[in-house]
Amino acid sequence: MSHAHDPLRPDRHEPNLSTPAGDGSFTVQPFRGAPLVVTVAQLRALPRLVVARHQIVSTGHGASGPFSFSGAALRDVADAWAGTLPDAYSVAVLGADGFGTRVLAAELGQSPPAGPILLAYAQDEQLLTRAQGLLRLIVPSEKDEALRQVKWVAAIRIEAGS
Numbered sequence: 001m002s003h004a005h006d007p008l009r010p011d012r013h014e015p016n017l018s019t020p021a022g023d024g025s026f027t028v029q030p031f032r033g034a035p036l037v038v039t040v041a042q043l044r045a046l047p048r049l050v051v052a053r054h055q056i057v058s059t060g061h062g063a064s065g066p067f068s069f070s071g072a073a074l075r076d077v078a079d080a081w082a083g084t085l086p087d088a089y090s091v092a093v094l095g096a097d098g099f100g101t102r103v104l105a106a107e108l109g110q111s112p113p114a115g116p117i118l119l120a121y122a123q124d125e126q127l128l129t130r131a132q133g134l135l136r137l138i139v140p141s142e143k144d145e146a147l148r149q150v151k152w153v154a155a156i157r158i159e160a161g162s
C-alpha cells in the first residue's frame with residue numbers, strides 16, 4: 001500500500017528548528033469518547049523501558065547519538081488511557097508543531113531491536129529538555145531520516161483501521 005498522500009507518512013521533511021511551547025502534557029483521544037490530558041508525571045508512573053544505542057539521523061545536520069532513550073511504551077500508554085480499542089486500529093502521534101507519524105497496532109508489540117516504541121522523557125539518563133523534544137516518540141526500527149522520531153508529542157489519537 002502506498003502512503004504517498006498520507007501526511008503522517010512523509011517521504012522527507014526538514015526538521016523544525018523552533019521549539020513549540022508546552023510542558024510535555026499530551027492529549028489522548030480515544031476511538032470513542034472524550035479526550036483526556038496526561039502529564040509527564042503520570043507517564044513516568046508507567047513502567048520505564050529503555051531503547052539503547054538509538055541514533056537520530058537528521059536531515060538538516062547529520063546524525064546524532066547513539067543515545068539511550070527511556071520512557072513508557074506507547075502500548076502501555078494506549079492500554080492506560082485510550083479506553084476500549086477497536087479491533088483494528090492505529091495510533092496517530094502528533095507533535096505540537098503538527099509533525100507526526102502513525103503507528104500500526106502490530107508495531108506496538110515489537111520486541112528489540114524493532115521495539116519497543118517509546119514515549120521517551122529521558123535521553124542518556126537526563127530528562128529531556130523541551131528544546132530536545134520533551135516528550136519524544138522513539139521508533140527503534142526507523143533509521144533513515146528521523147521521520148518517525150517525533151519531538152514535542154502533544155496528542156495521541158486512536159484511529160480505526162490499519
Ligand SMILES: Nc1nc2c(c(=O)[nH]1)N[C@H]1C(S)=C(S)[C@@H](COP(=O)(O)O)O[C@H]1N2
Pocket residue numbers: 013014015016017056057058059060064095096097098099100145146147148149150151152153
Ligand atoms: N515535532 C517534530 N518532530 C520532528 C521533526 C519536526 O519537524 N517536528 N523533524 C524530524 C526530523 S526530519 C528530524 S531529522 C529530527 C531531528 O531531530 P534532532 O533535533 O534530535 O536532531 O526530528 C524529527 N522529529
Ligand SMILES: [Mo]
Pocket residue numbers: 013014015057058059060145146147
Ligand atoms: Mo530528518
